[in-house]
Amino acid sequence: MRMSAIRWLSSALALALAVLPAGAETATFPARSGSGAGVTAWWQGKVCPGDAVFVRLALGENAPSGKIGGSLEFEKDGKKVGTAEFYEVPDSSGRGRRMALAGIPLSSYLSAGKGTATARLTAGGAEIQPAMMPIEIVAKEFVKETIQLDAANTAIKTNDSDERWRQISKLNKILGTRTDADVFSLAPMLPPTGATRRTSFFADRRIFAYSNGKSSTSLHYGIDYGIPTGSKVRSCAAGKVVLAEMRITTGWSIVIEHLPGLYSLYYHLSKMDVGVGDMVSAGQQIALSGATGLATGPHLHWEMRLNMEAVSPDFFTGDFTFEEAVRNP
Structure with a gap:
């Protein structure tokens, strides 16, 4: 629609502009004893309502071969906000690691606060070390x-x-x-x-x-x-x-x-x-x-x-x- 619409801005125009994601967080989650392989994870530590929670994982050297699968889950205030399935993506660093990506859409009505994204990845049907990542939902009008x-x-x-x-x-x-x-x-x-x-x-x-x-x-x-x-x-x-x-x-x-x-x-x-x-x-x-x-x-x-x-x-x-x-x- 064009600007012929009547608007009410709750405050300055800046509130209507996008809040882009901050720099990526990263952490390595070592393999549990006897579990095979750990993972390195990348994610956004802060997002806004109406954004998405994306997580990218790189499997460790001892990861089993076979199809990559598993799920990403985001929880806030003790409740599940959403889930998504992982799919394999190439390693653009040239190091030849197996990588996976998943994204969960967030409602624009989601309230501000802290949540946790949990990645449970599988490779060839074998469970990989789970990764838990803190994510803050920043208020947006x-x-x-x-x-x-x-x-x-x-x-x-x-x-x-x-x-x-x-x-x-x-x-x-x-x-x-x-x-x-x-x-x-x-x-x-x-x-x-x-x-x-x-x-x-x-x-x-x-x-x-x-x-x-x-x-x-x-x-x-x-x-x-x-x-x-x-x-x-x-x-x-x-x-x-x-x-x-x-x-x-x-x-x-x-x-x-x-x-x-x-x-x-x-x-x-x-x-x-x-x-x-x-x-x-x-x-x-x-x-x-x-x-x-x-x-x-x-x-x-x-x-x-x-x-x-x-x-x-x-x-x-x-x-x-x-x-x-x-x-x-």
Whole structure:
């Protein structure tokens, strides 16, 4: 949505801007007596609500061969916040170690406080030394806004047709697909446009005011860039195009897979330059921006989904997979 929306900022504009992850924490967890192999772990010690908890592990020299598996779990206040499965990634340091990565999306409603991430890795079915890592959730405030919709946008927002639900089901099926071999990019991601003016932010708390006097509440899943129709849109990272089509709500839309369970989404386009199955590189032009679908004016909506959940796109512009940390210990 564009800035035509009425906004209330709870404090300074800085609160709406991204809080990028701090430098990576690292620790080695030696093997227990007789257990075989230990692990070295990298993680972010501080994250915000709406970010993600990523952990990268390097197996010790005595690790068994065979398929890497196991799970990552994040707990806070004695309750399980989320879990994710590990998948194997290459060792960019050139040392030839076997490595694994997993990420857990965090709700933007998660309260501040301290939690613990526990990694239980397996290799060839054998259990590797568990690793427990402290993580602090740092408080973040989000924008509240009311968006006035005209009759045309009200009709789109309230559309309850079979076709719209078919489109929703198709997208959810794609976002719920995870293929462990699909490791296309481990690098920090690029913004999808060179423009810097944002007209809506991740996790804005929204009220849609309909033209008929009714209203509904919603959460904004991405970042909106206020750019003219026809502006170049680039892929934020290398990956595979898994959806490219016209949708009722989001207009011309593109979805790209980057890692197992990790997807970028680009909405309200005026023209698409890629199709399903195409492999794209970071920074490659994939489309032109527009105002198709539910839009109060020209803009680009950029969204990131991890294990189906929306995560702050800004989080992924940092070293979220710890490539730099692994390469430069």
